[in-house]
Amino acid sequence: MAKTVLITGASQGSGKATALLFARNGYDVVLAARQPDRLETVAQEIQSLGRSALAISTDMGDFQQVQTLVNKALQTFGNIDILINNAGICLTAPMEKTSLSDWQKIMDTNFWGYVYAIQAILPHFLERNTGTIINVGSIGGKMPLPQMTAYCASKYAITGLTESLRLELFPKGIQVCAVHPGVINSNFMERAMFRGGDESETEARRQQMSKLLESSWVSKPEDIANAIWDAVQNKRSEVVVGPTFLATEAYRLFPGLMQWVMSQNVK
Template sequence: MKPDHSNKVIIVTGASAGIGRATAVALAQAGAHVVLVARRQERLAALVDELAVYPGRRLALAGDVGDAAFAATAVPQVIESMGTIDVLINNAGLGHHSHLAEMPPADMRRLWDTNVMGLLYLTQAAVPYMQQQGSGHIINVSSIVGQRPLPAMGLYCASKTAVNFISRTLCMELRPYHIRVTTVYPGRTLTEFGDALLGNRRTNPTALARVPAVRVAQAIVKAIASGKPEVYITWYDWLFAHANRLFPRTSDWLVGQISGRTSR
């Protein structure tokens, strides 16, 4: 049976593309009121139109999640317009393809501001409302590479490791307020992520399989119903993450062998 999220107010960041867009569509199909956040206003407006066939209301908020002032104004706007926030999905993110020693400071700042600070700003803005209502759910989209570093993706991996620790801490801190926290660990997913990378464009991306964004979206929609603290999308993502913990040096060697051929 498909989850029913009728009348839930759900914020999705990074809703203009990829996983966030697919999640917004799946949530609208499940009856939710969806708040769409991203920088590209025209894409959000087009998505609002596309979702008009489904029940529920929409609110498009264009802005940069890495800007603290955006979160400070966006969350009260959601409360004013929708009355509550049931779920916050921190999904907006970007990657890079550059070695750490060569990464320009502006890129490092932008990546960290988007992937880590953006998540924190919106979470801090939303939590007081959730505490007041005595319920809520925060879903943080991490990555399986937050569980092990990869050459040429080091700061991205580190940002996702930070997301994992922040998520697990929030889970413990917010439990007394009946606010659930879920970390989602997608593996390689077919989205616009590769086009938006900071740094050098990959000329020889790995041939590893990618799952469609809708599969991640469906897992997120299910997680809202189940409240699971951790969600993997495929069995091989789960295996990748756990094998890394059990055999860190072997997996470093293996990843070095594979990515040595593809990291430049």
């Protein structure tokens, strides 16, 4: 019987790359995201690889939709072996330009979406005394980033959630891992939000991010997919992807220096 993986944010970028990688390695795949057309396209690609795929349009910030997602997945495949929490959005904005609505939106997706998925699937894992939870975090969950307070708050929350949950679930046979990418060169700009004092400042932030995405050290979706596969196969507790490791290690070792360096770019 084939193993089954449930992946959120699976319609594009690293979520899609991860879905295809697991399918190539013999997994059936449950795909969740908000855009049904893109999800169906990914499902067809998986089916062309000879694996089964179930695409379910889901707003991860809505617990009832998430519960329905998990219920349908279990009804279809019987078991879920791996949950990969990957859905997320990015917000670049100074605190004074970050509205409460912005905060609500980013926390609903980046934090509560993960909590809802874990809450919905955990009884199944506990009943079987096995299962794997992969939470895709960010460099912003390992070190602060200028002009990204709300985003970093959501990702630091994921770091705390993952590390605490690992301690709780390890004795029960359930693996919990964090995979921390840096900037990913995918469809990132479609989901990113920018705020500034006026339109020109907002556009400047957007252009700055677009330029950053052209850098040679930016990760590709396949890099994140491979890191997730590594985490599952080798039961890793944490994987920091690519050059992001150098930045997070520098911050761990020299936090004061790194904060000073980053503060020089704040305007």
